Each structure stands twice: as structure tokens, then as C-alpha cells.
Amino acid sequence: MLYTHLQSLKSSRLSLGTAPFGTTIPRETAFRLLDAYIDAGGNLLDTAAVYGFGVSEQTIGAWMASRGARDRVLISTKGAHPAIPSWEKRITEADIRADMEASLRNLNTSCVDIYFLHRDDEALPVSEIMPVLDRLVREGKTRYIGASNWTVARINAANAFARAEGLTEFSVSQIMWNAACINRDGLYDQTLVAMDGTEYAGYAENRMPVMAYTSQAQGLFSFIQKGGYDSLSDAMKATYLNDTTRRRAEIILSVAAETGISPTALSLAYLLYDHRVEALPILGISKVERLTEAAEAMDLSEEILMTLLS
Template sequence: MEKVKVTGTDLLSSSLALGGVPFGSKLNDEQSFALMDAYADYGGNMVDTAEVYANWLPGEQSVSESTIGKWMKSRGNRNHLIVTTKGAHPRMSTMHISRMSPQDIREDVEGSLGRLQVDHIDLYWLHRDDRNRDVGEIVESLNALVREGKIRYFGLSNWTTDRIREAQAYAASHGLQPFSANQPMWSLASVDLSQAEDQTLVAMDEGMFALHREAGLTAIPYSSQAQGLFTKLAEGRLSLDDDTAAPMYRSDSNRMKLGRIRTLAEEKGIAVSQLVLSYMLSQPFPTIPIIGCHSHAQLEDSIQADKVRLTEEEVAFLDLRA
């Protein structure tokens, strides 16, 4: 895989990050280790996880982090990886109660260090925001953890554009380390988050895109393949005309995009899934899509997208701007 530098850091990531949601839950240790081994063999070095994965299921809490920690320990490969995780997410039973205080953030960082079996985290993410909390306090809390050597760099996920700008401005005016990357929901699919079950999610929009382009801020998007939406539509496993497709994706825009995806994928001789990922890899600022794989076949299919880059005209065609 090609390498992508996370802007403003010394982190050099593989072009695709591997999603860690199923590790230790839907996939047992043996299956999880095998998939991460295969990803590493392809040159992958960033496995995305979070304190909350997969706490919505019965059983061990934060099992994804623990599984990745055991894998790194058994393989002795920690120094070859960008160790990353997310925290400051509300408890699953009380999603309406924020956990963004300095104490909450520190508690999650220290818990993640133990489960991942590392002495520092290379890129630490705040999983959610709390608009009622002063952004300066949040930036100060993260910088304190950097000074203590517990984390090196930090990013944010599910923050709105205005809060990102406010945080970056605070860091600049106080001589502090800013956020190094953003992890929004983002894919080729148009999305209506008013229809999402989780109303705390934030997707890439025009304003956020402009911010990334202006600042060169790195994007490491989740749901980068829209849960396989276009592949399933192309194969007839989903329809935009009934409840087989998620409500947030049922739109005329996605219907039009499907037609263009099919046309361009056929022209290039690649799978729909690979075109969807190559679109993400062809953005005008550093973009490292997180791929959600449960099998070697899915991983191999995604890796093939790394060989394809689209022109500005092709990206505009898929965006319905041409």
C-alpha cells in the first residue's frame, strides 16, 4: 500500500486503515489475528479501534482494544504500527450524558493504554464532542496528556466544522498542539443523518470539506464504503425503493450516483467496491479511509483499490458535479 503522511505529524500511515469493530466480538481471537496479520502483510499499519468497541454487545467490555493489544504483544510489532484508539464516548446506557471532562478523557486514555498494552498512543481520538464544554479546556486537557507522554497526537470524530475551527484557533493562539486529523462519516454516498438512529454522528459536508482543503487537515473517515451500499445495490441485494436500504441512504442522489459508478467501474475494469474506495483515495487532501472487513476476501478486494486513483474530472462525475 502507498503511504500517507498525517499532516503536521511524523506519522506515515498506510493508505487504508483497518476497522477494528469486529475484533474479539464477531471475530474471535484467531480470526481477528489472522485478518490483522493479512492486513500487515499488505503493508497496513493503522488499525482503528475505540474504548466503546463493542460495548453494545454482552461480554467483555472494550474487547476490540484488548484483542488488538494481545495481537501486537504476540507479534511483537507495536513499533511498526500507528497505535490509535478513540475515547470520551458516552456510556451505551446513557448516551445523553457527555463524558468529555478532563477526568473522563484521562480515564479513557489510561484504560486504553492498559488494554492495548502500550506505554503511549500515537494518535488518540475524541469520539464525540460536548458543545456545552469550553473547547479550550478540551485542547488543554489533550496537550497535558501529550506532555505526560501518554499520547503523541490527537484527532476528533463527530465534531462539527465550527467547533473544529474554534479548537484549532484556540491551539494556535495559545501555542498548543492542534488536532491532527478528523474522523467524520464520509463516503461517496449521499447521507441524510436526520434519518440515522444515532443523532450524535457528524458527516462530511461542504463546510467541513472546505476546511480540510484550506488547512490540508487529514481525514480518516469511517463508513468509507457506506456499509457496502453501492456494491449491494449493484448486485440487487438492496434497493433504494424499499426498507432494505438504510433510510439515511435512500435518495435520488444515490440512485444517480449508482448509475455513474457502474459506468465508470466498467470503463476501468474494476469492481464497484474498489471504485468507491478509489474515490476516497483521490481527494485533494490526505485521506485515509477506514475499511470494515470481516474476511480475507473483503480485505483483498479493498486492497486492490489502492492501485487506482481517479482524475479530478472523474471525482466530479461521481459527485454529480459534471
């Protein structure tokens, strides 16, 4: 496993995504995945109040209790997701606090390690948001704060305000990022923020680490290897297909054919070995074999990395 520091936290570079835990992935399977992830040296669990309306967090809470594992893992959770199904924005202090308390109860812990706002509300000035998050840190409810699906420009504005006022700054971002080139207009949810040229330049400049979700592009490159472009779902075609993704797929599939390494593992290398922006890919997995497969990304020879990244 590769490691990094998120402020004072020693974190594995690969994070485990837990959105379906306890719902589409039954609790017993989720426990097996959590055990396997810890055995592989992982320690960063990503969840959110909205995942299964608390069931993902409850599953992690139950697993931590049964394994006595709270001190061995870092918990990143998120709150203030827009209301479902109205999609009304919910970034008020009352909403943030209600979500935070529910998350602590669900996780059966008194403090999380990173608390993300799940979305932004650009109509709100950062001066209304940052003092609320700072209070959560000072009250000991979270060690650090993060922004998910915020543009880097808004994060920079929020941190400039926080710095000037002596408040806690965002330490980490969470956006969609993978080896494919993402078609902004093809995204299933237009409130998501995906890595693009502008975002990338911003992170290369501000040096903020990025927890990358949909980091395996949902298996896109393995699906292309198995069945070609025509076999992809309409949603995958809309989200990923363009000339840049095709060029990247060509390189990945040629290295995969030569080495026998899974295209999904090779695609993760683009994030893990990016020299300008530090990525912590979040893995969505439903079986232990996928974890073993993804871990191959951390064991690639110099030669393979040169071919992939040149």
C-alpha cells in the same frame, strides 16, 4: 499501498477498522485480518475504548504481543464516548484520563499514536478541553490528538485556541465519509458527524486529513449491483438513498460492468483520489477477500479514475 504523513507518522492511506474484533469477529479471525492487513502494507489500526467495552483494544494488544508488532503499527484509539446507555456526555478530565489509562492497559502499550475524543460536547468551551489533551501529549500518553464527530467549525475553534495558548492542536479528524451522499436525518445516531458541503469546504480550507469511517458505505454499491435498490435494508435506504447517491451509483456500476472491478473498490477511489481533502479511509472487513478487493482501489488506471471522478 499508498502512504501519507500524519505529522511525523508515516501512515498507510487505508486504515483497518477493528470495532468488532474479539466480539462479533472472533479473535483468531481478527488475528488473520490483522496479519493480512500488515502483509498488504497497512499500518494504521483504528480502535476505541468503547468498542466491545475494551475487547477490540485487548484483541489488538494480544495480537501486537504475539507478533512483536507494536513498533510496526500506528494505533489510533478514542475515548470520552458518551455513557451507554444513558448517552450522558463524558468530556471531563477525569473521564478522559480514565478512558486513556484503560486503553493503554488494554493495548498493553505506554503510548498511543493518535488519541481521539470520540464525540464533542458543544456546551463545553474548547478552553476547558484542549489543555487536558495537551497534558496527555506532554505526559507521553499519546503522540497526537484528533477529534471524532466534531464539526470542522469546532475543530477550527479548538485549534485557534490551542495555537494562541501554545498547546497541542488537533492534527486529524475522524468523521463519516464515503462515496454516497449521506442523509443527515437518516443516520442511526444523530451525534455522528458526516461529510457534507460545509464540512468539506472547511477541510479543503484547513487542510486537515480526515480518517473516513463507514468509508465503503457498508458495501452499499455492491449491494445495489447485486440486488438493486429494493434489496437494500431500510437503514441503508434511510441513510443513503437520494438523487446524488443514485447518480454516483450509476457511474460506479457502469465502470464496474465494464472493468469487472468491485463497486465497493471503485467507491473508495472517490476518497483516495479526492484532490482537495486528504482522506484515510477506515475499512470495516470481516474476511481477507474484502481487503484484497478494497486494495484494488489503489491500482486503478488513469482512464478509470477520469471516468469516475469527472
